[in-house]
Amino acid sequence: MAKYVYDFTEGNKNQKDLLGGKGANLAEMTNLGLPVPPGFTITTEACRHYLAEGAVPDGLDQEVAKHLSALETVMGRKLGQADDPLLVSVRSGAKFSMPGMMETVLNIGLNDESVHGLAKQAGDNERFAWDSYRRLIQMFGKTVLGIDGDLFERALDALKGERQDTELGAAELQRLVETYKGIVRERTGRDFPTDPREQMRLAVMAVFDSWNAPRAILYRRQERIPADLGTAVNVMAMVFGNYGDDSGTGVAFTRDPGSGRRGVYGDYLQNAQGEDVVAGIRNTIPLQELERIDKHSYDELLGIMEALENHYRDLCDIEFTIERGKLWMLQTRVGKRTAAAAFRIATQLVDQGLITMDEAVMRVTGDQLAQLMFPRFDEGADRKRIAKGMNASPGAAVGRVVFSSERAVELAGQGEDVILVRRETNPDDLAGMIAARGVLTSRGGKTSHAAVVARGMGKTCVCGAEELDVDTAGKRFVAPGGVVVSEGDVLSIDGTTGEVFLGEVAVVDSAVVEYFEGAEPADDLVRAVDRIMRHADGVRRLGVRANADTPQDAARSRRFGAEGIGLCRTEHMFLGDRRQLVEELVLASTAEERRSALDKLEPLQKSDFIGIFQAMEGAPVTIRLIDPPLHEFLPDIVDLSVKIATSRDVTDKDHRLLAAVKRLHEQNPMLGLRGVRLGLVIPGLFAMQVRAIAQAAAEVPGARPEIMIPLVASVQELEAVREEAVRILAETGVEALIGTMIEVPRAALTAGRIAEAAEFFSFGTNDLTQMAWGFSRDDVEASFFSRYLELGIFGVSPFETLDREGVGRLVEIAVREGRAARPDLHLGICGEHGGDPDSVHFCHEVGLDYVSCSPFRIPVARLESGRAALSGGDSDTR
Known part of the structure; x- marks a missing residue:
């Protein structure tokens, strides 16, 4: 039979998939001999079975009973026994930390009889016992029975008035317990359960159920945590921080999670249980104050913190309780940290000899780098x-x-x-x-x-x-x-x-942006970024290029570390004052008029390309020939129709423009006359652009143009344009690669044929995603994507992170068949996915040569390319 329950003495920190992060680390601390209250963990496998089948797996109840019996033997008391009760906590613990998103219930085992036994156990401390009982009903009522937590909070607030909860006496807390029991009875139609084992069983089920609570689902979606992992459940003997002022609870970090700097960081709260600290219901005191309150526990805690950081080789987040002067460790985990702290800590640990620079690169993410910018x-x-x-x-x-x-x-x-x-x-x-x-x-x-x-x-x-x-x-x-x-x-x-x-x-601008712009590292944070970026650049295989359309963007991208331009969109050069020349081209009724319009555009295009080639200083520049439909450069059909119908200043050109707009109007222009189709239908258009590229390259020493034909779906389309481009290049004596953008599914599926005429592929994953999904991005993102995310159809928008199963499959086919036909085929990506961390890892895995993204995403792509090279196939970018 499968094993679903593990004692803390049986596991270790490498079993997070099975025991969850909390359970694995409790086992690790137990094995290290640290003061951990005894307990056991119900595995994530049990949770997954429960969520799938609606019932716990066979044998689980018996395993839990066996481990509970062993815990009772160790503790020398039984769960909820009237005269000397064992109490336990039931806490969630998924593989990845999800702070506050799932459930915890403390003080399980209390009822109207055992509350008196607890008071005697605590030296006739009636206040402590009734405080613990009211906490159980409050947490159980909200977590397990689904009662609005505000009902309990309002009752507590009404009782304490302006006082702190610690100032309430035993008699007042006993009355509060009765009030809470009344709330349970009123809201559920039944009494608060008094059988300790029933309390524990229901609490375990509640923790399982909380995996699919709306807030947990939302958090997983935000943090890109897989939905099928499930949570473990940890059952632990209670230790009490609410005995009095000689007790308390706290959270400690081995370094400052905000800045990464070394020191004593954390919060402590006297006479409290753990939930009081994270809930913020009373303001805590700095952890350093514990030295004055209880120096023995403070010194012991500092020793444990140092031992844990050295053992885990990372910042550790620790929860602890002090029970009448005795320190207990309730949890440790590799702590969440800010982006600045992540970079500082990674390089500090290298300097301490705890990790290598390879590991330091893997300890930070592109998303964190983006935050620093x-x-x-x-x-x-x-x-x-x-x-x-x-x-x-x-x-x-x-x-x-x-x-x-x-x-x-x-x-x-x-x-x-x-x-x-x-x-x-x-x-x-x-x-x-x-x-x-x-x-x-x-x-x-x-x-x-x-x-x-x-x-x-x-x-x-x-x-x-x-x-x-x-x-x-x-x-x-x-x-x-x-x-x-x-x-x-x-x-x-x-x-x-x-x-x-x-x-x-x-x-x-942040200091990190100033560094990428060329400033010397100004402080320890920027120096940490510099060290990690240099190492990432040294280990990455993927090149990183920029999507840049102007000399200014090209120059900035070079400063940010771009090794070339992967997408220069020529249509952006036809806007502003030049729109008039496009109108002339559209209105041309003869070959002579068309040639005249193209002749006016050519020197302007040439000037643009000279500026970009100069800014890139000999780095490759991939120039996409005009892609959008021509109507985008013309007046709006409605505005023009209204002007002609209502204005007295209508010219013959206005009438001709309206006729042209109507002629070019398409029901779905993004699937119409655009891209390579424009070059084949409008004679001389692509030739003008290729000639401008060649002439510009001839004037800039070291220029390395690459000419990209957009929207190709058939090799015959590419061959027709390529033939003319090769002739023009030969006339000018300029060498340039000629390739295509793979953005139509048919192109991906016939990549072997297309590679016979293409020297490079650049994947245009924006359009490829639209066509593969059948989505019009402009229409669907605002209309129903949020609903798709809620339903789990998307984990993340396919326009944000590459859809590996669908679009990624098309890319894999094109890579494999393209390289089979032409082994020296250059492969890149120029869609927005080129700057997305997870998508960069995919590009590394499938063998692309480079990614291309907007200038501000270049540092992110550089870092993630390095992480991809070091990941050994693990594409987790968290």
């Missing part, structure tokens, strides 16, 4: 600071204030930048946090829910701004000095300093 506030700009909190997650965020997750989603959907303001966030705020530019809370520390989730998402966050009196119901907050900020007002928050400013603060 976001603008920062201009220190010289006018700004009115109204508050300061904790710098929980760096960045500069500006937006309109909103006080609910729902409003954040609504306004962001309308294109507004918003700042989500809350007293504290909870997992139900995830959608609003994703939608917002930044998050501001008046409560909580650097380990609160808001801080942890924001850091994981790279979202700007300021926490614990205690000076702010936040009134979410009234949709306003009051800052010191009587400053009132209402919903809709503009706010700027600095997650690097923790400062909050009224109004919009100007932003400037």
Whole structure:
């Protein structure tokens, strides 16, 4: 029979697929001899079976009973026994950390009898026992029974008034327990379950079910965590931080997860259980204060932190409880960190000899690098600071204030930048946090829910701004000095300093962008980026080119590290004042008129190409001949018709233009007369462009043009254009590769034939995705993509990350058959996917020679190309 339950002594940190991250690391700490309360883990396999079949697998109940019995033997007491109860916690733990997204229930085993036994166990501490009991009913009611958690919170708030929860006495907490039991009875129609084993069984099922809770699904989609992993369940003997002031709970980091700097970082809360810290319901104290409160536990904790960091060779995030002076480790994991911290820590660990530079490159991601390139506030700009909190997650965020997750989603959907303001966030705020530019809370520390989730998402966050009196119901907050900020007002928050400013603060380029623009590394962060980028460049196989249409973009792309241009779109050169010349070409009724229009365009095109060749300094430049339908360069048919019908200033040209627009009008122009079809239908158009390219290349020493024919679906189309292009190149004595953009599914499926006439392929995955899916991108993204994401049809938009199963399959076919026909065929990608981390890994895996992307994505593509070379086939870009 399959084994579904493992004691903490049986596993290790390499079993995250089976035991989840939390269970694997609890086993690892147990094996290291650290003080971990005993317990056991129910595997992810059991969860997957439960979710698929609607029932736990055969034998699971018996395994759980066996391990519970062993736990009772170790602890010397039985679950929930009246006079001396064993209590346990039931906690989720998936392979990848999903902070706050799934369920936890503490103090399982308490009922009206065992609560008295717990009080005796604690030295007749009645207050502690009733506090633990009310916590059980509150967590169980919300998590397992699905009762609105606000009902319990309101009852607690009404009882304590202006006091802290720690100031409530035993009699008051006993009354609160009765109130909570009444809420359960009223909302469910049945009494709170008092059988300890029934409590545990229901809690385990609730943790399984929470894998598919809406917030967990949303978080997985945001973090691209596979939906089929399931969660493990950890059952652990309770240790109590709410005994009194000699007890407490905390979260510690072996380095600052915000900056990466070494030191003592974390939060501690006396007389509390773990959920109090992450929920931010009471403001914590800095971890350093623990040295004054309990030096013995503090020193022991620091020793364990150092041991764990050296063992895991990374920043560790640790949860601990102190029970009457005894330190217990409840969890460790490789901690989430900001982008800046990720780069700093990676190079620090190299310098400490804990990891290699190869490993350092694998410890950071292209997405993190992109975050470091976001603008920062201009220190010289006018700004009115109204508050300061904790710098929980760096960045500069500006937006309109909103006080609910729902409003954040609504306004962001309308294109507004918003700042989500809350007293504290909870997992139900995830959608609003994703939608917002930044998050501001008046409560909580650097380990609160808001801080942890924001850091994981790279979202700007300021926490614990205690000076702010936040009134979410009234949709306003009051800052010191009587400053009132209402919903809709503009706010700027600095997650690097923790400062909050009224109004919009100007932003400037980040120091990392300045470095890529050519500045010397200015600080330790930029020096860390420089080291990692240099190593990534040294190990990558993929080349990185730029999508650039102007000399300015070409020059910037070179500064950012581009090794050439993979897509220069010539249609962008026909806009502005030149649109008039395109109109002349369209209106030409004779060969002479057409030649005249082309002759006027040719020197302008030549000038453009000279500037680009000069900026690229001998690097290859792939120039796509005109692609869009000609009607895009003409007046709108409706506007022109209205002008002719209503204006007195109508000219003969207007009538001719309208006739031309009607003649060129297509029901679906993106599948009509465009690309190679234009070159074949309008004599001289492609010849003019090839001639301009050749003449420009002849004037720029070292120029390396590559001519790309767009939208080819048949080798005969390519052969017809190629023949003319070869003749023109021969006349000028210029050498240039001639190839095609693979953007039509038929081209991918007949790549072997097309390669006979093409010296290179460049995959235009934007159009290839549209045609493979049958989507018009301009129409569908706003209309139903959000619904497709909700239904799980997409994990991520296929226009954002390459669809490996469909579009990727077409690319693989084209690569294989193209190279079989022409072994020296050059292969690249020039769609937007060229700058997407996961897509870059795919391009490496299928054997492309280069990726091409917008100038600002070039550093990301360089880094991810290096990571792809080091990944050994693992394309996980998280």
